[in-house]
Amino acid sequence: MLTNKNWNCSMSRVLDVVGGKWRMNILWVINKHKKVRFNQLRREVEGITTISLTRGLDVLIENQLIEKYDFETIPLHTEYELTEKGKSLMPILRDLNQWGKEWLQ
Amino acid sequence: MLTNKNWNCSMSRVLDVVGGKWRMNILWVINKHKKVRFNQLRREVEGITTISLTRGLDVLIENQLIEKYDFETIPLHTEYELTEKGKSLMPILRDLNQWGKEWLQ
DNA sequence: CCGAATCCTTGTTGATACTG
């Protein structure tokens, strides 16, 4: 998404990680539940499709904001959970959300 | 960009406004100068082209985060400045930037 | 149940050239 490395602030990297259409919302819902399974996530992030959810989770895992736990059972069972890094972003997400409520009706 | 209206938080609208590739950086530079002209902005937002700058400014003006002042002289002279709404976002941008520095090397 | 693979549509960004 973003490639320019010469900026004088870290905003570009931040948006690389959480700037997509769904990613902040995915984080939001995971945070609400602490641990959450794939299909529950899909139900609660309203409007998301399985592929967008998969891609969003992939990016968040790559950047270590969340962790995936794979129980190798049949049927499959996976859980997603915030890492410390992910948790450290939540206060800012709350502020952003609050700002949106106050200023964007 | 974003169209889903049913989310249980305002994140989607926030990203509509400031989620683009350059927009937070444009805000950042405008804030640094208080008032700034087009070409100065283009020089300081490193890597941006005139068209991307124009588009970014348009979105920010539409959403009333910045204001444009047009001095109808020859040669042309314009200035951009943050509105109260734009200023109200700056603390959060600072936090995001700081988070990026701490967690994304 | 939890996804991956494929194919397709749309949105975003950019290069270049040009204008009042």
Place this chain on the structure above:
DNA sequence: CAGTATCAACAAGGATTCGG
């Protein structure tokens, strides 16, 4: 100086189908 017009390239998102 401060943009616009046009065209091109690519990334993001989505529908559907398939598999362990």
